[in-house]
Amino acid sequence: xxxxxxxxxxxxxxxxxxxxxxxxxxxxxxxxxxxxxxxxxxxxxxxxxxxxxxxxxxxxxxxxxxxxxxxxxxxxxxxxxxxxxxxxxxxxxxxxxxxxxxxxxxxxxxxxxxxxxxxxxxxxxxxxxxxxxxxxxxxxxxxxxxxxxxxxxxxxxxxxxxxxxxxxxxxxxxxxxxxxxxxxxxxxxxxxxxxxxxxxxxxxxxxxxxxxxxxxxxxxxxxxxxxxxxxxxxxxxxxxxxxxxxxxxxxxxxxxxxxxxxxxxxxxxxxxxxxxxxx
Amino acid sequence: xxxxxxxxxxxxxxxxxxxxxxxxxxxxxxxxxxxxxxxxxxxxxxxxxxxxxxxxxxxxxxxxxxxxxxxxxxxxxxxxxxxxxxxxxxxxxxxxxxxxxxxxxxxxxxxxxxxxxxxxxxxxxxxxxxxxxxxxxxxxxxxxxxxxxxxxxxxxxxxxxxxxxxxxxxxxxxxxxxxxxxxxxxxxxxxxxxxxxxxxxxxxxxxxxxxxxxxxxxxxxxxxxxxxxxxxxxxxxxxxxxxxxxxxxxxxxxxxxxxxxxxx
Amino acid sequence: xxxxxxxxxxxxxxxxxxxxxxxxxxxxxxxxxxxxxxxxxxxxxxxxxxxxxxxxxxxxxxxxxxxxxxxxxxxxxxxxxxxxxxxxxxxxxxxxxxxxxxxxxxxxxxxxxxxxxxxxxxxxxxxxxxxxxxxxxxxxxxxxxxxxxxxxxxxxxxxxxxxxxxxxxxxxxxxxxxxxxxxxxxxxxxxxxxxxxxxxxxxxxxxxxxxxxxxxxxxxxxxxxxxxxxxxxxxxxxxxxxxxxxxxxxxxxxxxxxxxxxxx
Numbered sequence: 001x002x003x004x005x006x007x008x009x010x011x012x013x014x015x016x017x018x019x020x021x022x023x024x025x026x027x028x029x030x031x032x033x034x035x036x037x038x039x040x041x042x043x044x045x046x047x048x049x050x051x052x053x054x055x056x057x058x059x060x061x062x063x064x065x066x067x068x069x070x071x072x073x074x075x076x077x078x079x080x081x082x083x084x085x086x087x088x089x090x091x092x093x094x095x096x097x098x099x100x101x102x103x104x105x106x107x108x109x110x111x112x113x114x115x116x117x118x119x120x121x122x123x124x125x126x127x128x129x130x131x132x133x134x135x136x137x138x139x140x141x142x143x144x145x146x147x148x149x150x151x152x153x154x155x156x157x158x159x160x161x162x163x164x165x166x167x168x169x170x171x172x173x174x175x176x177x178x179x180x181x182x183x184x185x186x187x188x189x190x191x192x193x194x195x196x197x198x199x200x201x202x203x204x205x206x207x208x209x210x211x212x213x214x215x216x217x218x219x220x221x222x223x224x225x226x227x228x229x230x231x232x233x234x235x236x237x238x239x240x241x242x243x244x245x246x247x248x249x250x251x252x253x254x255x256x257x258x259x260x261x262x263x264x265x266x267x268x269x270x271x272x273x274x275x276x277x278x279x
Numbered sequence: 280x281x282x283x284x285x286x287x288x289x290x291x292x293x294x295x296x297x298x299x300x301x302x303x304x305x306x307x308x309x310x311x312x313x314x315x316x317x318x319x320x321x322x323x324x325x326x327x328x329x330x331x332x333x334x335x336x337x338x339x340x341x342x343x344x345x346x347x348x349x350x351x352x353x354x355x356x357x358x359x360x361x362x363x364x365x366x367x368x369x370x371x372x373x374x375x376x377x378x379x380x381x382x383x384x385x386x387x388x389x390x391x392x393x394x395x396x397x398x399x400x401x402x403x404x405x406x407x408x409x410x411x412x413x414x415x416x417x418x419x420x421x422x423x424x425x426x427x428x429x430x431x432x433x434x435x436x437x438x439x440x441x442x443x444x445x446x447x448x449x450x451x452x453x454x455x456x457x458x459x460x461x462x463x464x465x466x467x468x469x470x471x472x473x474x475x476x477x478x479x480x481x482x483x484x485x486x487x488x489x490x491x492x493x494x495x496x497x498x499x500x501x502x503x504x505x506x507x508x509x510x511x512x513x514x515x516x517x518x519x520x521x522x523x524x525x526x527x528x529x530x531x532x533x534x535x536x537x538x539x540x541x542x543x
Numbered sequence: 544x545x546x547x548x549x550x551x552x553x554x555x556x557x558x559x560x561x562x563x564x565x566x567x568x569x570x571x572x573x574x575x576x577x578x579x580x581x582x583x584x585x586x587x588x589x590x591x592x593x594x595x596x597x598x599x600x601x602x603x604x605x606x607x608x609x610x611x612x613x614x615x616x617x618x619x620x621x622x623x624x625x626x627x628x629x630x631x632x633x634x635x636x637x638x639x640x641x642x643x644x645x646x647x648x649x650x651x652x653x654x655x656x657x658x659x660x661x662x663x664x665x666x667x668x669x670x671x672x673x674x675x676x677x678x679x680x681x682x683x684x685x686x687x688x689x690x691x692x693x694x695x696x697x698x699x700x701x702x703x704x705x706x707x708x709x710x711x712x713x714x715x716x717x718x719x720x721x722x723x724x725x726x727x728x729x730x731x732x733x734x735x736x737x738x739x740x741x742x743x744x745x746x747x748x749x750x751x752x753x754x755x756x757x758x759x760x761x762x763x764x765x766x767x768x769x770x771x772x773x774x775x776x777x778x779x780x781x782x783x784x785x786x787x788x789x790x791x792x793x794x795x796x797x798x799x800x801x802x803x804x805x806x807x
Contacts, residue, residue: 064714065714066710066713066714083716084713084714084715084716086716089714090710090711090714092707092710092711094705094707095705095707096707096708096710096711098708098711098726098729098730099730100729100730100732101729109715109725110715113715113717113721161715298646299646299649299650302646302647302650303650303651306650306651327672327673381563381564381567382564383564384564384565384568385564385565385567385568385571386568386571388568389568389572392790392793392794393786393790395744395747395748395789395793396748396785396786396789396790397747397748397749397751397752397755397763397785397789399752399755399756400751400752400755400763400766400782400785401782402755403766403767403770403778404778404779404782407592407593407775408592408593479660479662482662483662483664483665486662486665487664487665487752487756490665490667490668490756491756498665501665501668502668504668505668505669505671505672508672510672513668513669513672514669517665517666517669520662520665521661521662524660524661524662525657525660525661528657528660529657
């Protein structure tokens, strides 16, 4: 009852075609995303991984429709995106709950927009609140919750709009390691339960391998698609599987790809800092 | 709806006259036009809205009149004295409260809650203590400006990076040396801000006292113009006063390196 | 900031230690009054300039009952509330307009800030000409003087909305007015309340001050009356009373603001 409506089962739900994004900065034009093309399959968990500064957040904004000045198209279910699309639900990296609304009102926010009557909204919101494991906190305010709990509220809010695609930009980045692991488990559990197509932007390799069906590896700026890795590990991804040799091999493989990009990024930043200091 | 990120397009050539300037000019001209219209319309009681010409003439008259400058000098002197007395004692008390946590917890809340009370109500008492001359005006001005200065300085003291204080102590500086070489320079901004606020309220306190009971000073001139219903003169006085007040405020702010005149 | 085990509670200081500063403060104030009492009775300070504190306290009852203090208090309060409603309506609307129309903000923000530094209350003779010696003069001065902080804080609150919250709204494709009412305005409310509180403080100060100056109205006029009647003890008592009222007013405002803010 809570699963999103499916178009063609197993088909491509999102098609990104030749995305090219360039910014004009004070130091000249910078290419953030350099002709990336990829598909997202219905029901899959796809991670996009890359070093800091590779353009993954830019990609997040393009797919989410917050950034429209780019070349190339993004199509969802055949429709080209020209702004935030109702089929795509976004979860941001920063703290994004509304501090003036309690948990229920936060989660019910997208339902309010559809004009759903109040009683129904609260009931529906309650289900998503339970889904993320915050039952009992319905009447609390974000100020009373921990960082991890607030991210869960943001997640519940986005899920409440029942998007075809869940788009998340490093949602666990601001959390400590243990909370991150627990939340990751939770998200995975929800994704499997709802068969929710999920696109996760991250820099954490272990997280990506644990959660994903496929991983898109990006190069450092200008961001290109370096490789697509199919993660052929069985689900559910228990701690046994996480500790397995196969898992380790995937992580090593991806790190191999990334190491080169990450060190390029670091050198670039050092040069940048020197340059700024000198001027 | 499209977010353009860290985009800084090469800006289109800037228009010769900025739209901001145009809007400001339009607003000013609009206000002046409405004013002049009301003045000649006869809707409002006689001279409540005198014509711009009349006000202009009154302004010229004032600025060319040595009497005006005499009164301006009297008021300026009173404000300067008030600022000196209230400001200095405020700085001293502020430093003491800033340094000593115990004293701060004992007394600062009194300052905090007494600060925003209207000091003009103390004027009858000031008259009893200091007579009807400039003394009572200076006293009221000093009382007014003591509070914001003391509170700003106390807060500023607490905001000083603790390591700087330790450096001073490690060089075994005397108290006066600590004040001049460490405290005051380190809290330049809160200090200037406090002085700016203090100047504002000293000005108000002194001038209000003059309007209430005085035979000299700008406040006296204003209330005189009121009593003989010389409206163009009153407007001229107020215009000059506001220009001076806002100018002094901006000047002090600029001195402290605070370019924007922000409301606290 | 994940949920961790509750921290070990800090060792509780002995109650005496915690209250020592506050007690010292209180004790000093009491000691001061006792000292004054002694000095005045002995004759070092003339009792015709400063009545002994005991006499002042004694006249409290007389002043309260004979001078209809409660009625005056309500009058002053009414003036404050009227001005308060006006500054809220016009101040918030002004801030919203300036936020909505960037050009307006660019043109006028510094003007409003400069106006906040201007001694508006000094134009009270002008207001008297326009509104007569009435409650409206008092309310209007309170209104004009208190308007700038409300506008500026409203503007600050709206402009300072966290970018991610704006993005959340965009991601749900909110219309312009939905974005404003569901996200920007609620996010700005805490800052707007700060502005209203500042405005109310400005209003009270100016209102009581003008009541004193034009000898009309509630509490401010009371002081003036008693002073003109040479009722020394009564004047001091009335001043104390007004201070008490304004301190309570400010404390109440702080409490209300803390209660109205959602848990931050």
